[in-house]
Amino acid sequence: MVPQHHLLTGTQHRRAVRGPSRGLVLEKYVHTHNEKLKVHIFRDHPVGTEASIVANEISLYMWNHFPWAAESFKHVAPRYRDALVSHIRDNIDFEDCTDEEVTACILKIAANRYRDRRCRLHKYCNELQAKGIDPVTQPYRNWAGSSDDWRWLCEHFGSEAFQRRSEANKVNRSKIDSIHTQGSAFFAQGMKRMVRNYICNHTL
Numbered sequence: 001m002v003p004q005h006h007l008l009t010g011t012q013h014r015r016a017v018r019g020p021s022r023g024l025v026l027e028k029y030v031h032t033h034n035e036k037l038k039v040h041i042f043r044d045h046p047v048g049t050e051a052s053i054v055a056n057e058i059s060l061y062m063w064n065h066f067p068w069a070a071e072s073f074k075h076v077a078p079r080y081r082d083a084l085v086s087h088i089r090d091n092i093d094f095e096d097c098t099d100e101e102v103t104a105c106i107l108k109i110a111a112n113r114y115r116d117r118r119c120r121l122h123k124y125c126n127e128l129q130a131k132g133i134d135p136v137t138q139p140y141r142n143w144a145g146s147s148d149d150w151r152w153l154c155e156h157f158g159s160e161a162f163q164r165r166s167e168a169n170k171v172n173r174s175k176i177d178s179i180h181t182q183g184s185a186f187f188a189q190g191m192k193r194m195v196r197n198y199i200c201n202h203t204l
Contacts, residue, residue, distance in 0.1 A: 025053050025056060025057075026053050026056075026057050026091060026092075029050065029053065030091070035093075036091060036092055036093040037050055037053055037054075037091070037092045037093065038092075038093045038095055039051050039054060039092060039093070039094060039095070040094070040095055040096065040097070041094060041097045041101055041102070041105050044101075044104055044105050044108050045105065045108075045109070046094070046105060046109075053092075054088070054092060054109065055109050055113065057088065057091065057092070058084065058088060058106065058109050058110050058113055059113040059117070061084055061087055061088075062084065062110060062113060062114055062117070063117065063144050064144050065080070065083070065084075066080050066084075066114070067080065067145070067149060068118075068121075068145045068149040068150075068152075068153055069148065069149045069152035069153065069156075071156075072114075072115070072118075073110065073111040073114040073115065074111070076114075081107060081110070084106065084110060085102075085103050085106050085107070088106050089102060089106075118153075120140075121140055121153060121157075122157050122166070124140050125153075125154055125157050125158075126157075135154045135157075136150070136151055136154045
């Protein structure tokens with residue numbers, strides 16, 4: 001059953017997280033400005049001075065509410081993805097965008113963040129195993145999922161099929177030429193910033 005969502009992440013069924021201020025960026029923005037965060041979408045990514053808040057909110061919501069016993073993001077039950085989209089739309093105003101554009105943007109970010117989180121969990125399990133520790137006995141710090149999900153992940157990471165995919169992905173990543181160095185800012189944000197700066201510098 002998907003939890004009911006109030007305005008702002010973590011107001012219901014929230015578990016312990018790192019530090020008292022983690023995940024409160026959007027809440028502080030709404031409290032300070034007394035309105036929803038406003039962003040635009042450019043090439044399937046949110047852009048604007050506060051656009052990084054969108055990805056952070058999506059990541060935090062999934063960490064607290066999504067199941068992790070799934071092969072990948074696309075294997076997560078649709079009701080969780082639908083609840084995520086509803087939550088983000090309730091808290092963030094995507095200006096001059098269609099519903100299809102907003103949904104596509106949210107789900108694209110969510111898929112990337114879900115994958116990145118799984119990569120960190122996999123790395124954590126490998127580090128424990130290198131120390132001779134069974135990762136099942138030491139869940140990831142601030143683990144917000146169930147104990148069954150954590151056990152499933154540990155067994156999944158150790159499976160032969162996953163190990164084959166992991167090695168193949170390492171080879172593919174080694175061929176990537178474009179390295180992201182903008183922190184939490186998307187490539188699309190950087191592109192739009194470059195266009196804006198060019199216009200400003202070449203306009204009399």
